Amino acid sequence: MGSKIANLLQTCIDKKSIIAGKVLHAYILRTNLLTDTFLCNRLIELYSKCNDQTSAYRTFDQTPQKDIYSWNAILSCHCKAGNLTFARQVFEKMPERNVVSWNNLISLMLKNGYQEKALDVYGLMVLEGFLPTHVTFASVLSACGSVLDLQLGKRCHGLAIKIGLDKNIFVCNGLLSVYAKCGVMREAAKVFGDIHEPNEVSFTTMMGGLGNIHGVFEALEMFRIMHRKRVRMDSVSLSAVLNVCAKGGEYGEFGCYEENDRFLYNVVLGEQVHGLSVKLGFECDLFLSNSLLDMYAKNGIMKSAETVFHNLGKVSVVSWNIMIAGYGQKGKSEKAVEVLQRMQYCGFEPDEVTYINMLAACVKCGDVEAARQMFDSMSCPSVISWNAIISVYSQTENHKEAIELFREMQSQTVKPDRTTVAIILGSCAGMDFLDGGKQVHAASIKAALHTDSYVASGLIGMYSKCGKINMAKCIFSYAPELDIVCWNSMIAGLTLNSLDKEAFMLFKQMRQGRMLPTEFSYATVLSCCAKLSSSFQGRQVHSQIVKDGYENDVFVGTALVGMYRKCGDIDGAQKYFDMMPVRNIVTWNEMIHGYAQNGRGDEAVRLYQDMIASGEKPDGITFIAVLTACSHSGLVDLGVRIFNSMQSNYGLEPKLDHYTCIIDCLSRAGRFHDAELLMNKMPYKDDPIVWEVLLSSCRVHGNISLAQQAAKELFRLDPESSVPYVLLANIYSSLGRWEDVRAVRELMSDKQIVKDPGYSWTEDREQDTSLFVG
Structure with a gap:
C-alpha cells in the first residue's frame, strides 16, 4: 500500500498537482501512515515543488522519524525559497550531512550573490572528507569564475581529474567558464579539446572568452565550427556570437579595421546571425534583440539598429541605452539627446548607464559643457559616473577641473576605485603636479589600491612625467604583479626621460619573460630606436612586428615610418608607407616631415597634396612639415600660398612654429623685406627663435x-x-x-x-x- 501511495505522490510531484497531493496527505494522516518517513519526505518534496513552504515546514515538524533525506528535503525547500538564514540554521542542526546537503547550501549562497562564502563552505566540505560531485563542481567553478579565483579553479580541475569527473560535461563547462573569465584561453582550449561532445554552453563560453581577449576572429571561427557540427543553438549562444561581432566594431573605432576583411566579416556574420535568429523564432527574445541592437550600434550601422529597435515587441531601459550609446559613438550627440527624450516620453526612467552613455556622447562631440550639465542633473552619482565626468576633463586636458572634481567626490564620501586613482594620476602627470601625485599615491596605499597593476601603471606614468624616474623604477620593481600595461608605462617613462638604451633593454627583458608586446609596446620601442638613430635595432623590431602580426596596425605602422625617416632611411619609410592599408594624420605628417628633413621638398609637397586629395584634413603639424619642406627646397611662393591657406581654407590660426618656418623660407631666399613685414604683423615678434x-x-x-x-x-x-x-x-x-x-x-x-x-x-x-x- 505504501509503495502505491509513494508512486501516486511522485506523479503529483512531477505534475506539480498540489490538490491531489493534499488528498493523499489527508489519506496518510487518516490511515496512520505518517510513521513512514519515506512518504513524509515525498510530501515535503511535493510542497516544496509547489512553492507551499508553510505546508512543507509543518510536514517536516510532524515527521516522527526524520532521516537525512528529510533534512535534505526541508533544506532544499528553504533553498528553493531563497531563505539563506533559515537554510543555514537547518544545515547547522542536521544530525548528519551528505554531499547533497553541502551542494544545496553552496548553490543557495551563489544564488544570493555570496560567491566567496560559497567557496568557504566548499573548503569546509572538502576538509570534512566529502568528495565533490559534478553538481558541486558546477556551483564551485561558477563561483570561481565570478570572483576570478584562478588558483582554486585549477585545484578543482586537479581534483576532478583525480576522482574521474574531468570528462563530465557540467564540470568541463564549469572549467571553461573559469579559464575564460580569467583570460587563460590556452587552458580553456585544452579543456575544450578534451570534451567528447561539446554542447551549446561549451561553444558559448569559448566564444565569450575569446572575444574578451580580443580574439574576435577566433571566436567567430568557433561559431562557424558550432554551426557546422549542428550543435543546438539557443538565444544565449546567438547573443554570445553577436557580442563578439560587436567587439569587432569597438576595435574598428581606432582605425585599424575599417578597411580590413575581418571587420567586414564581423558585420556580415552579424547580419547572418540576425537572419538565423528570425529563422529559429527568437525575434521576440528581448535579450537576443538587445544583443542585435548592440552589434549594429557598435559597428556604427545605426539605420539597421533603428529598424531592430522599432520592431521590438517589448523595449527595456537596456534597449534605449544601447541606442544612445550607438549615436554617441558616432559623435551624434543631438540624436542621442533625441533618443533620451523619446525614452522619457515613453515612460522609461533613465538609469545610471543612460547618463554615462550621454556623457560619452557629449565627450565624443567635444561638448564638455553639455557633459557637465548631464552629470550635474544626476541626483546621486555613483563612482562610475564620477569616473566618467572626471575622465571627460582629463581627456580634454582640463586637468585642474578634473582634480577639483576628485576633491568634490571625496567630500561627498564617494569612495574612489582603481579607475578613479588612475585617471587622477594621469591629470597630475599632465599638470606636472608632483605634490598632488604624491598625495594620490598616499591615498592609494591607504585604500590598499597601490598593489593593483592598473594603479601601479598610473603611478609609474605620473612619476616618469614629473621627472622622478627613480621613483617610477622603484614602483615597477616592487609591484607584486606586472601586466603589459605596467611594462609599457615603464618603457615609455624611460624614453620620456631620455633613457632610451635602458628602455630598449627593458623591452628585451619583457620579451625574454614571455610577455607579449602590444601595439603601444612596439610604437614606444620604435621611438627609442629613432632617438638612438639605430636603424639596425629598428629593423630587428620591424621583423618581430611582422612575426607577431602587427604590421597592419596604424599606430605601429606610423611608428615604423617615423623610425625609418628619423634614422635617415627615407626610402625605407616610403616603402613601408606605401604598404600601409590604413593611415591617419600622424602617418601622413611623419612621411611629409621625412621628405622635408631630407631636402626632398617637391616630394613632400606632392605628398601633402595627395593627403588632401584623400580627404584627410591637415593639422598644425602638417603645415610645419610642409612649410619646412618649402623652406629647405627654395619653394618660396608655394610656401607662402600654403601658409596663407592655413586660416583661409582650414581655419587654423598660425602658431610660432608656422611663422618661424615661413620667415625661414623667405629669409633663405633673400626676401628680407617680406620677412620683416610678416614679423611686424605676427604676435610672436618677441620670441628669440x-x-x-x-x-x-x-x-x-x-x-x-x-x-x-x-x-x-x-x-x-x-x-x-x-x-x-x-x-x-x-x-x-x-x-x-x-x-x-x-x-x-x-x-x-x-x-x-x-x-x-x-x-x-x-x-x-x-x-x-x-x-x-x-
Missing part, C-alpha cells in the same frame, strides 16, 4: 645691417644664449671684418658667455643582437 632664424639667413646673404638688428634683439631677449654672438662673429669673419669678430668675442668673454659644444652620433652595430625570444 624667429630672430635666430633671421640672423642665420643674414649670414648666407651677407646682410650686415639686418644681422646687427637681429643680434641686438637677441641680446635683449635671451642674454645668456651664445647663438647670436657666434652667428654674428661668423658673418663678420665671412666678410673679412676681423676687428668686428674680435669685438664680438671680447663681448662674449666680458659677459662670460660660453659656446655650447657640438657632438656627433654614430651607431654601434657591435652590440647584443639577440633581442628577441621565440
